[in-house]
Amino acid sequence: MQDDEDIFVIKSILSGDVQAYEILVRKYQGRIRGYCFGAVGNAAEADDAAQEVFIKAYKGLGNFRAVSSFSTWLYRIAVNHCRDFLRRAMRTKTESLEALQESEGESFEARIAVLPDVLSPDEGKRQVREALDRLPENYQAVLILREVQGLSYQELAESLNCSVDAVKARLKRARQELEAKFKRAGV
Amino acid sequence: MDHDWFRERLLDLQDAELPEEERRQVLRHAENCPACREQLEHWKQTRRVLSEIAGPAPSEAFVGRVMTAVQGVPSPQREEWRGRYSVLRVPEWFYPEIGLAAAALALFMLSLFQQEAPLSVSSEVLLLSRMPQDSQWVSRSEPAGYEGILPEEG
Numbered sequence: 104m105q106d107d108e109d110i111f112v113i114k115s116i117l118s119g120d121v122q123a124y125e126i127l128v129r130k131y132q133g134r135i136r137g138y139c140f141g142a143v144g145n146a147a148e149a150d151d152a153a154q155e156v157f158i159k160a161y162k163g164l165g166n167f168r169a170v171s172s173f174s175t176w177l178y179r180i181a182v183n184h185c186r187d188f189l190r191r192a193m194r195t196k197t198e199s200l201e202a203l204q205e206s207e208g209e210s211f212e213a214r215i216a217v218l219p220d221v222l223s224p225d226e227g228k229r230q231v232r233e234a235l236d237r238l239p240e241n242y243q244a245v246l247i248l249r250e251v252q253g254l255s256y257q258e259l260a261e262s263l264n265c266s267v268d269a270v271k272a273r274l275k276r277a278r279q280e281l282e283a284k285f286k287r288a289g290v
Numbered sequence: 291m292d293h294d295w296f297r298e299r300l301l302d303l304q305d306a307e308l309p310e311e312e313r314r315q316v317l318r319h320a321e322n323c324p325a326c327r328e329q330l331e332h333w334k335q336t337r338r339v340l341s342e343i344a345g346p347a348p349s350e351a352f353v354g355r356v357m358t359a360v361q362g363v364p365s366p367q368r369e370e371w372r373g374r375y376s377v378l379r380v381p382e383w384f385y386p387e388i389g390l391a392a393a394a395l396a397l398f399m400l401s402l403f404q405q406e407a408p409l410s411v412s413s414e415v416l417l418l419s420r421m422p423q424d425s426q427w428v429s430r431s432e433p434a435g436y437e438g439i440l441p442e443e444g
Contacts, residue, residue, distance in 0.1 A: 121361070124357065128356045128357065132348060132353060133345060146346055150352060154352070154359065157356045158359050163366070165367045235340075249305065255305075271301060274305075278301075281336055281340075282336055285336070285339065
């Protein structure tokens with residue numbers, strides 16, 4: 104659904120009132136930071152990611168066609184940004200692990216075997232987080248947007264750039280996979 | 291309406307995406323169907339567990355940081371040309387077809403320029419080919435017969 108107030112603010116920004124963007128940032132920061140936190144899993148990195156999302160949205164505001172709502176457009180940017188972020192992070196992690204393994208050889212294996220598990224105060228949340236992290240990116244995104252952010256099927260379809268039927272199918276598979284991971288982890 | 295019909299709608303029920311009448315029917319079915327009830331219960335648990343991942347609280351510091359960063363970015367401009375020439379915009383799904391067409395056109399153009407090279411035939415060969423077989427003339431390139439030139443042995 105289109106928010107007339109958002110359209111009015113966007114028109115103001117495009118007319119040169121840069122400061123009006125503050126209204127949109129304040130209005131949507133909770134949702135975007137929430138999504139980024141769900142996807143990235145670390146508060147500081149999530150805030151950096153959310154900041155990047157808002158900057159990207161600002162730069163691309165001229166391309167916003169108002170076909171979908173501003174919030175779903177913003178979610179689409181966030182989904183793409185977090186996906187890229189996670190891929191980069193995964194690559195760096197793999198490379199640094201390989202480099203460490205190469206330089207330390209067998210002693211590295213022995214050391215990670217006795218590393219203490221870093222436990223958050225809430226063990227349940229940590230397990231949920233871990234299960235979510237192990238899901239494929241597209242399942243992770245659809246689950247966070249639906250279960251944490253509460254988007255409707257239509258909003259999900261617009262945010263993820265696919266059909267409502269595809270959203271339903273993906274959501275179903277994502278839930279089944281998450282449940283399976285919960286069962287294995289004993290959550 | 292059989293069991294499968296209801297089962298397919300459980301997800302919609304869970305997500306509050308069913309029309310009121312269907313919602314009531316599915317709920318009535320779930321009351322009497324242990325398998326559907328169990329499935330619904332599973333999904334409810336998943337949702338409860340996921341909802342524990344709460345996002346950070348709103349922060350004015352965050353808004354300030356974004357606005358500071360935005361000040362250094364050029365002001366966004368509406369891309370008028372897109373609206374004006376939106377008819378000319380090509381949908382993304384059409385890109386592979388455009389690529390194939392371009393490749394086919396390139397091959398066609400290449401075949402036009404790639405004509406057979408002319409055979410290198412000297413005028414001498416050409417003249418000889420038109421000469422009668424019993425002619426007294428012989429080609430310089432062909433070795434002359436030795437008969438009658440060398441002295442007979444013995």
